[in-house]
Amino acid sequence: MNKTVMIIDDSASIRQVVGLTLRDSGYTVVEASDGQDALNKLKGDKIHLIICDVNMPNMDGITFVKNIKSDPQYGNYKFTPIIMLTTESEEAKKMEGQAAGAKAWIVKPFLPEKLLVAVQKLSLP
Numbered sequence: 001m002n003k004t005v006m007i008i009d010d011s012a013s014i015r016q017v018v019g020l021t022l023r024d025s026g027y028t029v030v031e032a033s034d035g036q037d038a039l040n041k042l043k044g045d046k047i048h049l050i051i052c053d054v055n056m057p058n059m060d061g062i063t064f065v066k067n068i069k070s071d072p073q074y075g076n077y078k079f080t081p082i083i084m085l086t087t088e089s090e091e092a093k094k095m096e097g098q099a100a101g102a103k104a105w106i107v108k109p110f111l112p113e114k115l116l117v118a119v120q121k122l123s124l125p
Helices: 012-024 035-041 061-070 072-077 091-100 112-122
Strands: 004-008 028-032 049-052 082-086 104-107
Touching (some): 004 035, 104 112
Parallel strands (some): 049 082
């Protein structure tokens, strides 16, 4: 079965690099430019994993995670694992992300292979 990963990042180049890495490994990719765009694209389709930036316009990544984990409207995604992929490396920000519901934290710049390992671990059935 082909697994679907949503990439949320305001940087088109990051979405391109992450998307290429995932597609080359057999994943289906859905892209969003910020948290609000991502919420608009969650229509009940199965998403196995979400990779989300923290600092974005319209809706930042931590607000997005809080929404998806607590709003009944997004109940289908409450248990979807989320990896934060960000330039933020402060422990307090990591703790905030974890408290919101993020399962992993990867700091940019990143190695695509390391991202893929995290994706494979978190998107198991």
